[in-house]
């Protein structure tokens with residue numbers, strides 16, 4: 001074994017003991033890595049690690065780098081950057097963790113669409129070029145009751161495309177209470193500027209009346225925009241003008257009404273005790289001319305921006321030069337189609353679509369799972385940690401249902417010799433990474449977002465944490 005634990009004055013000796021790149025490459029442990037990764041990648045990894053170790057020695061940094069450690073570091077270095085993590089936060093639509101988990105059929109659709117050629121833009125019946133949107137348009141119309149549909153890269157792109165197409169160089173009227181900011185620098189005023197449209201704010205932060213819109217209409221007005229307050233609420237002395245009323249007003253002045261619905265749920269989850277969110281179908285019924293929403297929020301599909309509404313407006317958006325720049329790719333389109341198909345049977349969708357299933361998991365099930373996890377962790381860790389189960393609150397996340405308080409069961413842990421922040425850090429650096437939070441100075445694992453099949457990996461991670469790096 002090659003050990004590095006001598007005093008700093010023997011730097012040269014230590015440097016001489018560092019193995020050469022070729023030597024490491026001949027270690028049997030490298031053979032596994034070479035099966036999975038190109039030789040050049042592994043060699044680069046080894047070279048980087050050895051370089052780092054050399055530097056550490058030159059800086060006189062203490063630390064023993066065993067052969068085992070070198071192998072671990074090389075393994076880490078060649079690992080893909082994007083990789084699975086275990087979400088123990090209870091945030092179902094965690095934007096940092098990739099938002100919606102796809103349903104099984106969507107996963108299969110991605111595999112199918114990626115492993116061979118597809119009819120992405122080829123109309124098999126006519127034998128000529130087709131449109132990618134056509135693959136989901138009928139489905140979207142059937143599910144929402146809309147006349148036409150279009151799909152782009154994400155909802156931010158859908159809003160930008162709608163405004164650019166229908167309002168560039170003209171005015172768009174929006175309530176002051178709806179000037180939304182979504183994480184990641186999507187702000188309605190900024191998107192408006194980018195589209196070339198001019199924002200006309202009406203009303204006040206808490207109250208906007210129909211007459212406010214009416215007074216702002218003039219010959220430069222292009223449309224009335226309604227933005228769903230997806231990630232915040234204004235409560236108390238508050239009022240906004242419902243989309244149906246905006247539509248009446250719009251018809252009077254011959255102005256389209258665009259509704260940015262944000263999340264865009266296709267099923268009303270309020271019958272399960274979750275807060276009421278307007279569904280896409282309701283927006284269509286209310287008469288909105290163009291409705292935009294996300295594919296990977298409450299819909300539970302891939303990243304996508306869905307647009308449904310009146311055929312003439314959708315057609316203009318389709319032909320706008322930006323449409324090409326923000327078009328959806330075939331993998332997401334495949335996943336979207338598969339997800340939408342689940343909604344043809346809405347009851348089945350509640351079971352099949354992972355984020356809906358997670359949101360609707362009964363508390364008894366969550367408690368049973370937390371109990372199971374706690375028992376296994378107690379057994380594995382013995383005296384090294386206190387483990388207990390308590391009720392807690394999950395979050396919907398993804399800027400959806402900000403007032404929801406879904407009751408969950410949390411496994412709490414306090415390690416004897418480790419602070420909670422250090423535990424959280426080590427769990428994050430584990431393989432697979434486990435993402436958890438601190439609550440009441442203890443580690444809190446919300447089982448809502450953990451899969452049954454992930455329990456062994458979570459237990460192992462919680463054990464590994466004690467051993468440290």
Ligand SMILES: *Cc1c(COP(=O)(O)O)cnc(C)c1O
Nearest residue numbers: 154155156182230261262263294
């Ligand atoms: C989330 C959201 C967006 C952006 O949607 P993405 O699909 O994340 O691009 C736009 N508008 C509203 C109201 C939203 O909630």
